[in-house]
Amino acid sequence: QVQLQESGPGLVKPSETLSLTCTVSGASISSSYWTWVRQPPGKGLEWLGNIYYSGRTNYSPSLKSRVTLSLDTSKNQFSLNLNSVTAADTAVYYCARGSGWHLSWGQGTLVTVSS
Amino acid sequence: ENVLTQSPGTLSLSPGERTTLSCRANQSVSNNYLAWYQQKPGQAPRLLIYGASSRATGIPDRFSGSGSGTDFTLTISRLDPEDFAMYYCQRYDNSPVTFGQGTRLEIK
Numbered sequence: 666q667v668q669l670q671e672s673g674p675g676l677v678k679p680s681e682t683l684s685l686t687c688t689v690s691g692a693s694i695s696s697s698y699w700t701w702v703r704q705p706p707g708k709g710l711e712w713l714g715n716i717y718y719s720g721r722t723n724y725s726p727s728l729k730s731r732v733t734l735s736l737d738t739s740k741n742q743f744s745l746n747l748n749s750v751t752a753a754d755t756a757v758y759y760c761a762r763g764s765g766w767h768l769s770w771g772q773g774t775l776v777t778v779s780s
Numbered sequence: 781e782n783v784l785t786q787s788p789g790t791l792s793l794s795p796g797e798r799t800t801l802s803c804r805a806n807q808s809v810s811n812n813y814l815a816w817y818q819q820k821p822g823q824a825p826r827l828l829i830y831g832a833s834s835r836a837t838g839i840p841d842r843f844s845g846s847g848s849g850t851d852f853t854l855t856i857s858r859l860d861p862e863d864f865a866m867y868y869c870q871r872y873d874n875s876p877v878t879f880g881q882g883t884r885l886e887i888k
Contacts, residue, residue: 700877702825710817710825710868712877723875759824765872766815766830768837773824 667691669760669771677754677778683747687760687771694718694736698764699743701734703756704773711756715764716743723764750778782807784869784880792888795861801854801883803869808849813873816845816854819866819882828867829854861887 673685687699701713714724716734724732728747736743747754755778761767783806793799803814812832817825827836829845832852842857856863864887869880 709881710819710870710879712879715877725876765813765877766827766836766870767825768827770824 667762667769669762669769671758671760671771671774673774673776675775675777677750677776678780679751679778680749683745683750683754683776683778685745685758685760685774685776686742687744689741689743689762692762692769694738694741694743697762699734699736700761700763700767701745702759702761702767704759705753705756713745713747717764752778754778782871782874782876782878784871784878786867786869786880786883788883789881790884790886792886793859794888795859797859799856799859799885801856801867801885803847803852803854803880805850805852805871809852809871810873812848813871814845814847814852815870815872816843817868817870818863819868825868859885 668690670688677683695718698715698717700715703711716722722734731748733746757773757775759773760771762769785804787802814832816829819825828839828843833845844855846853864885867883871878
């Protein structure tokens with residue numbers, strides 16, 4: 666059974682960089698695409714981007730200038746960096762397996778952008 | 781820009797009833813690359829349907845998906861109390877992946 670777990674700071678100051686890591690167990694990170702999705706409080710789901718084990722990435726056009734995905738095969742982890750954050754980036758951030766439909770998701774982690 | 785519009789925004793129904801949720805795309809979805817998710821408060825989305833009509837592992841057969849092109853539906857044949865939740869459609873035929881805004885299914 667594939668399990669994913671997000672980790673990172675729950676509070677980030679405006680203009681700083683939001684950094685999250687997703688640790689994968691039960692599957693090799695070299696086996697699939699890996700995706701980040703976020704959900705602002707009380708709102709819908711927003712796709713942020715995905716990364717293949719080769720390092721190939723796809724990003725949301727609306728965030729492309731601020732987002733970077735990376736992976737660490739030695740730790741079976743992949744990461745999200747979102748720079749120049751504002752209050753609008755406050756959301757629950759989910760990691761998920763796959764590039765299309767997602768059967769496996771992390772539980773999500775709330776990141777609040779506030780000074 | 782790909783846009784998915786879900787309707788209605790909210791459905792108020794009783795357990796045991798049948799319901800159909802709609803997801804309409806502004807551009808045709810290739811290869812029926814359309815998924816449906818259920819989400820309950822405080823939980824991650826749960827995959828129900830992929831490829832427009834294939835049920836994910838462990839999903840009860842009261843859930844069914846249909847449609848093609850720009851019009852897709854999720855049908856719940858007989859509502860169980862645990863089915864009252866948010867439902868999202870998602871197209872994944874190209875990048876960027878897009879989600880609909882969701883339909884809230886609430887108990888009447």
